[in-house]
Amino acid sequence: MSSSSSFDAAIAAIFQRQPGRMVPDLDRITDLAELLGNPQTTFDTITVTGTNGKTSIAAMLASLCTAAGLIPGSYSSPHLQSVTERIRVAGVPIAEEDLARHIAYLQPFLDVVDPRHDDTVTFFEVLTALAILHFVDVPVNVAVLEVGMGGTWDATNVVDAAVAVIGRISLDHPELGPTVADKAAEKAGIIKPGSFAVCAAQEPSALSVIRDRADAMDAVLKIEGVDFELLGRAAAVGGQQVDLQGVGSTHNEVFLPLYGRHQAVNAALALAAFEAYHRFEVELDPELVREGFAGAQVPGRLEAIPREGQSLIVLDGAHNPAGIASLAAALTQDFAFERRVAVLGILEDKDVEEMVQALAPAVDHVVAVAPDNVRAGDPSRITAVCDQLGLSCEEADDVDHALDLADGVTRPSDGVVVTGSLFLVGEARELLGLDPA
Structure with a gap:
């Protein structure tokens, strides 16, 4: 069978696992990860949630990591044209043959896990496991994982992320509850014990929930508008120049090859998250910050x-x-x-x-x-x-x-x-x- 045929067959198999409903637990992904030897513990992790902007924030973070000399893996959803877009290393999508190989490797483990549960391992859970396997295979230093939906019961929450990033929360996905506070409670579930968290400006009810979760987890929480912020922006050819106040330093006239004030705000959040990855103990090199943001690419977003x-x-x-x-x-x-x-x-x-x-x-x-x-x-x-x-x-x-x-x-x-x-x-x-x- 040709590599293209193998890829098509492998993708067809996992697409059959797409659920008609969300299954609110981590039982299957946890079982699968344990059977695989918990590969998600072999690299650092940053998890990104929020209603909008997750993919953009994750892309900026991965680019900042690349500029710092790290090898970042990133995982996002959904894809625009090919499922390979979801799993990247240093911004480069996974090769079709690598994805097919990982699916073939994973199948015997799925055969064991599926019968153990009322619901079989879902499409998103399989892709999450595949991303983790690929990141171990490369290997990467740090993985930036975009939450698919919510946070607490999302498959990406199988990791104990060192940094949790919470973007703006608004009313979307009724599955997560009728109010912004309900949705915030689900998304705040990515904050793990002793971790660092950065949070976009939120409605008071949502911010209260997020603060409570951070306090309960003994996590260090930094908030947009209090600890970091977008200072200003100006139009530039191919994007915009932004002035960013991070938690520990200020970076002016940084070129961002993305349009829209919301992307400039996302950049401030990404900068704070990158500082959080360094435990807020390192003063970032201005040239590193410039290189990182200049390399951010987010297709399909303006x-x-x-x-x-x-x-x-x-x-x-x-x-x-x-x-x-x-x-x-x-x-x-x-x-x-x-x-x-x-x-x-x-x-x-x-x-x-x-x-x-x-x-x-x-x-x-x-x-x-x-x-x-x-x-x-x-x-x-x-x-x-x-x-x-x-x-x-x-x-x-x-x-x-x-x-x-x-x-x-x-x-x-x-x-x-x-x-x-x-x-x-x-x-x-x-x-x-x-x-x-």
Whole structure:
């Protein structure tokens, strides 16, 4: 069997494990890890949670680690085009043959663990184990793990992370509870005994829960706006320059090749987390910080795709009201478009009304489309909200058709933004001929 065929067969096998529901426990991943000899204990770990920004923060942290001469592994979700994007070493995705090899190695262990539990090992749990195996195989010095959902019962919480990073928390994923405080309680579960934690600015109810968890775990907690912060930012070609106040030092005019104030705030959080990894005992070299942030790449998050003679395309995977609000602010503040057309596709379980309302002030026209996903929402829901808001809208059959419709109403001075779902962004990247990131 060719390496490509082996990869396809291996991926097909683990995709069959995708659950129809979340299973709130760590029983299977813990059992699997113990059977494997607890490989997650062989390297340092930083765990990143939050409602939005996890992938960006993790990418910045991995880049800072690389600049420091470390070999970082990073694990994120979901992927845009290929599952290999989820597992990286120093920013480079795992090779297909390595992923297939790890799956083959893992299968006998899965055969043992599956019958021991009411639910079989899930897709995400398998991928988490694969990431850990790959990081041991390389080997890496430190792993930056992005939580899939929540924190306490997420498979990544099988590790005892030295550093916990909690980004902004907002209302998304009803599985985690009806209030921001409920969601904070789940996410704060990544704070482990004697660890270090850094936390973005939060609503008072959420921050109270996080403080209580840190106190109970005897963890050192640093908070945005109290211990570190974004001091300022300015537009720059290909991104922005940011001034960051860390816990222990200030770094001015740092180039960040990402757009949006929210990414500048994420950079402040990543800097504090990197200081936490050094136990707040090391004054960071300014050149290391500059190199680290300059190397951060986060495809599908305000990713600008230029096209000769046509409007610029911006790909952004914002998929909840808070994410869309950050996108809308960036479109008006960071890009000099005359008009903006949104290709918008939203999953069925998302708050369509709030998302469209948040995006409406920043766009002149909407092309509604269904992402190619079993959870895709009906584009007519988007159209209905646009009609209520007096925002012009039309529906497309698929993403290819949607981009054609957007091009039909834009000029080179305008912008097209593809958003509402990371699945939609992945489809657009494929159609635009972009390689998996």
